[in-house]
Amino acid sequence: MEVETHKYHLTETAKGWGKIFLAATGLIIFIYVIGPLGLQTPMIKPVADFIEDNSINANGYYYTDVAEFSDAEMYMKNAMEYAPDKNNHQN
């Protein structure tokens, strides 16, 4: 009985490691083959290229995780506080 239980555990562990190996293989295929292929589709490619060229952290979860947000905030603040008055220069 004990030997059988031991055997069962060994089989389950082997199965578990097998699944991890399969997942790792799938991940490698996704990173190096499927993922880059998907990025070549006409709708995704321009955005994907843009993200890479501009080093945008598209994975950021909060505004402090993304550098563009601090630039945007300062720009808006300056634009609102030091806005040129168009009416002063009209003919």
Next chain:
Amino acid sequence: MNTNTQTSETSEVVIDVAKSSIRDLWTKEDYWAIWLGFLILIFGMLIFFPNPPEDMNQKISHANAIMQSESDTAPFKTIGWYKAADAKLKLKANSVGFGKKLKSYVATPHGWKTNPLDSFMMNQKTADAKNDAARPAYETAKSNTGDLLRMAQLKEAAAKSVGFKNEKLNTETTDAISAWLSAKNKASKLKKKTQNKPYNQLFPLAGLCILFILLFGIGYKIMGKNFTKFAKGFGFVFVLAITSYMLSAQATMKAYGIGYAAWAIAIGLLISNTIGTPNWVKEAVQTEYYIKTGLVLLGAEILFSKILSIGVPGIFVAWVVTPIVLISTYWFGQKIIKIPSKTLNMTISADMSVCGVSAAIATASACRAKKEELTLAVGLSLVFTSIMMIVMPAFIKATGMPYILGGAWMGGTIDATGAVAAAGAFLSEEALYTAATIKMIQNVLIGVIAFCVAFYWCARVECAPGQRVSAMEIWHRFPKFVLGFIGASIIFSTIYGSLGSDVGYTLVDQGVIRGLTKYLRGWFFCLAFVSIGLATNFRELKEYFKGGKPLILYFCGQSFNLIFTLTMAYIMFYLVFPEITARI
């Protein structure tokens, strides 16, 4: 909080009677999250506040004086105006002295494309090769920027020579300045690619692991648990967190917007559902401890003065639409779809209407949602974010929608903050600035929503039908870490306000937050997501998705959000406040 369960003999309704005691201050993880969070925040202030960039105040005054004078002189933002604004942007406390070094000690693994080792180390030879490869493109962009600047200067001089009264010359000048700015930004990005330096992230990561063991372990020990067992298991959890960050830093994953949260949950789930989470690791699987500490740090990033960044239209789009969408979605989930779990309903509603993962974490913690519910909400958000990041800019372009309107629309609806930046920048600078500002204002709403949800749950949801809950009872039940979260927000908002927005930007935003706490907050959330994965069973997770109700809720809520946000953005930016739109 101690919770005793009493059963009424007549009705058999289970009523929770909560108690608090002074011992909770050192025996409950809610309080430990507050102590640890504030310890880190105080450390950050001690590092960054006494070490501002050289001549900070003079440089800020000088830049502001130039912008004021330029805005008085010309009817548009001149080259001088933009150069002064740039000078202020460069003032960052995390770019000088020890603050600069500190960032490298707490940073996450670097980006990589084909070799995962690049995430942890790079030698001088590889760095030089990368710099050499990037240099030709940078040199071309630099030369182009110089040409466009000279062109813009000529145009501006011509417009100035007639006192800026010739509309045609003014328009030509603003177009030339826009072209220069666009080229300058491109050149700036390319310049960064020529500035690679060798690094070895392994030692700082090992140091960080030890620091976290001590930080969390001491609290763990005082709470009466086993420090040694925690320390043993923590190494494993931390390695999985590093792996999650490493995978999210891969170029293709970045393009798809698959962040560390998704990887952390997936890796944890894979292990727990295949070989099983080892027993010696389980002591370090402390989801709530990590999340609550991370949330206290997140509180410091919720700076209330930022809600006025884009004036009244921003408040309407982000602070009026969002709560209405949140409440409507929650109501829809309860009354129409009839989602059995209120906590799942609330977590998905907040995650969809506010800002994805960070809102899901804060709300789920505030209403004590189950880890499977948080996982489901985060998963839904990540899938829809990836789709919306691609589809929305394409739709805006195809329909010829004004980019400022499109930016406001995307900022109010795309969940993940990073995806908002990518989608906005893909359209134009103005779209990026509008989208990012709206999203930032919406991000700030998390604090209020978490507090309200925690209060509502204590006062209304977690009680028997008809039961009246006293103020003391609400206090006993209230998740105390939320007080740390709100407290950090109020304290940092006050400091930010008293310093003034320019100095606040330099010392708080670009010092304590972006130089230290945002990294630690990210690590703590990542550890929490790994822990969620390690403690979750696929079969249990499947149960929550039964009938596809969460998906229907998300889809319907997001559809309403898209329509309502677009309508409000159009009314505010184009009908009620067109003068604010003109300033952008």
